[in-house]
Amino acid sequence: MEQARKLHDQYYGIIDKALSGVGVAETFQAKTGVPKAYGAIGAGGLIFSMVFFNIAAPLLVNLIGFGYAAYATMHAIESPGKEDDAQWLTYWVVYGFLNVVEYFTRVLTYWVPFYFVIKLGFIIWLMLPATRGAEQLYQRGLRALVVHSNNKPTNLQAHCSPSTSVPTPLSDAGSVKVPNFKSD
Structure with missing residues (x-):
């Protein structure tokens, strides 16, 4: 005792x-x-x-996934450091991706026992600063969808730096033919 x-x-x-x-x-x-x-x-x-x-479980789980994360994100924006900003930006990317995947697999998730309990635990794991689950999931899986590993830079900032010029389909103005729709 x-x-x-x-x-x-x-x-x-x-x-x-x-x-x-x-x-x-x-x-x-x-x-x-x-x-x-x-x-x-x-x-x-x-x-x-x-x-x-399962009493209002979808609403409660999404409120927890959105509510606390929104509060922590606003707190991170106001803080002077950038470490927590990266954590919460990564969380929002992972959380958004998972919600889109869930939308298309809702018929399947309906049959998973205790799905919302599992999702709640997973969301808490994603957002806890001690586990940094969103960053782990992003680094181990989602990053591969965004950054190709075939001799290209693996840092997203390298893709967005002003010193690099990214070719676009319209960058060669000579090859674009614009039809003339004027009527005389």
Whole structure:
């Protein structure tokens, strides 16, 4: 029992520290008298239960995938460093790609048991700074769709630098024939 109390106190401290300064959590604690850590655990448990039992699961999972990521992206934009900007830009590319794939495979995903629980876990893995799942997935898979590896630069910035000239179909103006549709 003592070991359970130590675990409780350890995780309670971590959650309470993470929620300090969060206005909604502070207001919840002040108005109800319930510690904000317990409120967050209860809200998380309720949301997980709703996803588990498929009660508004698509909406909840997409709200989590969009809502927190949008908040963190706005925070990253305002921060002076660029490291978190790259993390969230990569997240949005991966999240968008997965939503498009899901749209076309919805008939198949309907038959996957606990699909939205799996998707929720996957989205959390993608966005956590500790796992940097979106960056891993991008580097190991999606990047190959964008950058070809046949003797071309592997850095996307090399494709967009102003010093490189990218040939376009209209760059040779002499070969483009424009029909004359004037009527006399």
